[in-house]
Amino acid sequence: MFAFDGGMGTLLQARGLKPGQSPEAFGLANPDIVADIHREYINAGARVVTTNTFGGTDFKLDAGLEVVSFNREMTAVARQAAGDRAFVAGDIGPTGKFCRPLGDVDFRDLVEAFKRQIRGLSEGGADLLIIETQFDLAECRAAVIAAREVCDLPVAVSMTFEDGVSLTGTRPLTFIDTMQNLGVELIGTNCSAGPEGMLEVVRAMLPRLSTPFFAQPNAGLPELEDGRTVFRLDPETFAEQIKPFVALGAKAIGGCCGTTPEHIRCASKVFEDVAWSLPEPPERDCLVLTSRAQSVAVSPHRRSKVIGERINPTGKKQLTAELQAGQFSEAFRFAKEQLACGAHILDVNVGAPMVREETLLPDLVSALVSRVQAPLCLDSTNADAIRAALDVYPGSPLVNSISGEPGRMQALGPLCKHYGAPFIMLPLLGRKLPVTASDRLAVIESLLREADDLGVPRRLIMVDALVLTVSSKPESAKACLEVIRHCRDEWNLATVCGLSNISFGLPARELLNASFLVMGMTQGLSAFIANPGSNRLMESLSSSEVLLARDPQARDFVAGYAEWKPTGGPLPGRDSHLAGAAAPVETP
Amino acid sequence: MFAFDGGMGTLLQARGLKPGQSPEAFGLANPDIVADIHREYINAGARVVTTNTFGGTDFKLDAGLEVVSFNREMTAVARQAAGDRAFVAGDIGPTGKFCRPLGDVDFRDLVEAFKRQIRGLSEGGADLLIIETQFDLAECRAAVIAAREVCDLPVAVSMTFEDGVSLTGTRPLTFIDTMQNLGVELIGTNCSAGPEGMLEVVRAMLPRLSTPFFAQPNAGLPELEDGRTVFRLDPETFAEQIKPFVALGAKAIGGCCGTTPEHIRCASKVFEDVAWSLPEPPERDCLVLTSRAQSVAVSPHRRSKVIGERINPTGKKQLTAELQAGQFSEAFRFAKEQLACGAHILDVNVGAPMVREETLLPDLVSALVSRVQAPLCLDSTNADAIRAALDVYPGSPLVNSISGEPGRMQALGPLCKHYGAPFIMLPLLGRKLPVTASDRLAVIESLLREADDLGVPRRLIMVDALVLTVSSKPESAKACLEVIRHCRDEWNLATVCGLSNISFGLPARELLNASFLVMGMTQGLSAFIANPGSNRLMESLSSSEVLLARDPQARDFVAGYAEWKPTGGPLPGRDSHLAGAAAPVETP
Numbered sequence A, B: 001m002f003a004f005d006g007g008m009g010t011l012l013q014a015r016g017l018k019p020g021q022s023p024e025a026f027g028l029a030n031p032d033i034v035a036d037i038h039r040e041y042i043n044a045g046a047r048v049v050t051t052n053t054f055g056g057t058d059f060k061l062d063a064g065l066e067v068v069s070f071n072r073e074m075t076a077v078a079r080q081a082a083g084d085r086a087f088v089a090g091d092i093g094p095t096g097k098f099c100r101p102l103g104d105v106d107f108r109d110l111v112e113a114f115k116r117q118i119r120g121l122s123e124g125g126a127d128l129l130i131i132e133t134q135f136d137l138a139e140c141r142a143a144v145i146a147a148r149e150v151c152d153l154p155v156a157v158s159m160t161f162e163d164g165v166s167l168t169g170t171r172p173l174t175f176i177d178t179m180q181n182l183g184v185e186l187i188g189t190n191c192s193a194g195p196e197g198m199l200e201v202v203r204a205m206l207p208r209l210s211t212p213f214f215a216q217p218n219a220g221l222p223e224l225e226d227g228r229t230v231f232r233l234d235p236e237t238f239a240e241q242i243k244p245f246v247a248l249g250a251k252a253i254g255g256c257c258g259t260t261p262e263h264i265r266c267a268s269k270v271f272e273d274v275a276w277s278l279p280e281p282p283e284r285d286c287l288v289l290t291s292r293a294q295s296v297a298v299s300p301h302r303r304s305k306v307i308g309e310r311i312n313p314t315g316k317k318q319l320t321a322e323l324q325a326g327q328f329s330e331a332f333r334f335a336k337e338q339l340a341c342g343a344h345i346l347d348v349n350v351g352a353p354m355v356r357e358e359t360l361l362p363d364l365v366s367a368l369v370s371r372v373q374a375p376l377c378l379d380s381t382n383a384d385a386i387r388a389a390l391d392v393y394p395g396s397p398l399v400n401s402i403s404g405e406p407g408r409m410q411a412l413g414p415l416c417k418h419y420g421a422p423f424i425m426l427p428l429l430g431r432k433l434p435v436t437a438s439d440r441l442a443v444i445e446s447l448l449r450e451a452d453d454l455g456v457p458r459r460l461i462m463v464d465a466l467v468l469t470v471s472s473k474p475e476s477a478k479a480c481l482e483v484i485r486h487c488r489d490e491w492n493l494a495t496v497c498g499l500s501n502i503s504f505g506l507p508a509r510e511l512l513n514a515s516f517l518v519m520g521m522t523q524g525l526s527a528f529i530a531n532p533g534s535n536r537l538m539e540s541l542s543s544s545e546v547l548l549a550r551d552p553q554a555r556d557f558v559a560g561y562a563e564w565k566p567t568g569g570p571l572p573g574r575d576s577h578l579a580g581a582a583a584p585v586e587t588p
Ligand SMILES: [Zn+2]
Pocket: A190, A191, A192, A218, A256, A257
């Protein structure tokens, strides 16, 4: 364990920063004061000092200050003050702007602004970056992506929650799910309401937190006194309240508003002799999709997730016409209907003739994001369309799909890693379909190796079990089931399939689809692409969750089906096996 | 390989047996002639000679001849003629009578008649018994059961087929299924239409024949000449036509009507130097139920079988009243309805208050046997009722069930073995239900050991996966599925369950039952006790068979469901997950 430093603002005010004056301009004008504060924190026990660059982007920096040089100079001050006694964290605060469609800034403009700041921090000698006091998931994402595009410094990200939720509606679990998908090195929370209030936030993260975490609370709740905000938590009490974080396995502790070197001195005594190890999360490296408001974990051991398939122009005349005209009302209707039927994720495909997917897919995704809370699945064979949609999506969407087609993993694997986007891996190598389970598993293994070589983490990979129609390949359902089982038992990988293909060319397809769903779930099928408007399918799903002990007290099943009535009686036309009728010697 | 002998009748006629005179009386009066014939066959190469006792039961033997002494004396003649040059097979032909309800003889009377004959054969020094030229499955069964009740001689059983079916409607596969359940040592076919016609009969047996087999054809097709039946196939051609039997893996060859020592001499040269080994049947030791007309194989790798549950008075007022009055019309109606819905096996339970199961169960079984071709499941906790029903059933019924209750396996295990009746093994040891899969598997292992120790063959054992209701034991469905999978993968044992218990106490039970059926089938559930009148269940069954590649070209599914129509549209009252509604951070 180690200590970050504490607040900068309070100390600057004590040394001449006027109310209304920007700390950035003051710091640049008074590097000795800033250096002094860094040294005080180091003397108090901080192993990391944070640069005076909280507002150091184009969007916030005083006119006349150049972003790169400002950040470089402030970092150099910290670097020199720290010497080899402490690390320097290049500080990145929020821009105060929101990405579209929440605000009017393009995601890419935000990324570029952060990139300029980070270039300065990096050139000034920062040892790591700390993206902190963040309150919007899209902005966190932009800052992390910017960092990766500029340098290879470790990245810490810290979000601020009020009453367990960030300003734009993200909860701690969804925050860490998204950040872990992005592969950040340190995850934390800061500011808000002092150590005690922050404890619940950390607890909410723990179920899936497999990344070292830190906390930087304020010195208690902010209070207003003579028009000024003050923080009254004294250093000893602050240190006392830090103890539970140590017990939960925090990797680092620091302070935010109102904290002083004395707070850090007292706090760091708390964990002076604590041997640190990352606690084992109950669910390690589970695949998770996120929107701003939701996490949807997809795992062979969790409820099977419905990916609504209907926003896809194939075979839909009106949707096709609308998409060609750049209109979305039909797509919105499909979104609404599918969610009402119980879809957990919505597939979004705009692949119609005479459509520019590179602009239409991000436009529709952007429009859906403000109407729908469920995570989206970006479905396109066009890599540029995927990239453009990844830019506008404020979380971890699902990318559908990466096949074994030459060059596809090289192009899209690193892209998904960069954007922290899980993807569907389709075990297709060329024109020849792998039919047997062992053929499919061999293709999957080779794609997994390819992903490993590209540094794409397994947590982003969901395997498509490749449903082939049983009417032409009778053993193909069994092959699928074996692939699903193998992925669960041998690799702990989530699996998905497009359900309806199984029954192509046969009557009563819904019966086959529904039975195949139950079979798949028995073997660990984690998600399936289907039309949630099929009652039969949703009945099968809901009853299977009871049987797989994933619907406690059958609460959801009872809520959905308490009024359900069977349709009784034998079907007409069945053969009679009574004596007298010609019966076979052997019942098949 | 070895040779049996050939015909006795033709040779006796050549030495003085008059038309109309009984070969038994003639033989008893002329032991030297009989001994001569035995010696001629031995000299011709026969390693087994057959006693002159074909009609040696009470039902056929001339008045004045005492059964035990007649059989003893004729066997002694053969024994002495054979010396240590050949084995003596005590011959048992059909009685000419039919058991109830086909005829008017009680099964037990038939057994007792055979027992008297066999006592004589055994006392006379027979090395084995050969029950031959049989044409009714119930009578074969009676003879084998009689043999086991009298002695421990090896038993060979041979049935005669015309156009591939025995006189009372049994086909070769069902014959050998039943005989293998009874554990006979040698299985064959004899008489009928010469070697060429007999080949198809042997081929029909091969898929499941795991017992050494033999064939004793006539010397060609019988022809009528001057009012006498003659057989024209010469010894050399006979021997030529024997070759395919050798190629198929026959253990022994002999001759029936019209064959002579010369036929045997020629035939035995064919396999003089053939090294014999039992061919591996495609399906080894699969559990099979039989009626006179049908085999129903129950295996984790075959279609899952429906055991119709409705003939059970529990909760059925009218059925209860009828059974108490000894009337069966309601039971017949349930039988008919369930078969029309697709049941493969019918459970028969008469356990109502004020009913003597020991007489009522065999009465109902006997009445059903002449109305229904499907195998029956004898369902009673009363061991005497089971025993009585086993007597009247003309094949291999299913016994439901043998639990781990103290003494139950000791009482019923050997009974089932004796009658060749497969049984359901219920993993219940005492009052405490084994809930987890490993608890259940431990009980199953201990019951299997108990069965092994009693010499009960595994081929008779079907494991009940013990369905407990998920509303009180949420993990119990998963435990069942694990038991089913383990039985399939580790023990190759068939599994069964009473389906509907899974959903007790919940609404929309059919949905849960149907999904559980599909889950079970995915893991190898081989049969299930249920009401086949449930459309949902039968739809799940039929569609699952397509998916498990057990309904070639989906023929049965298409036949049953080509006209099926889905019921569309979302259910009312589902929550909307659109933005604005309160959505959870984490979708379960
Ligand atoms: Zn703060």
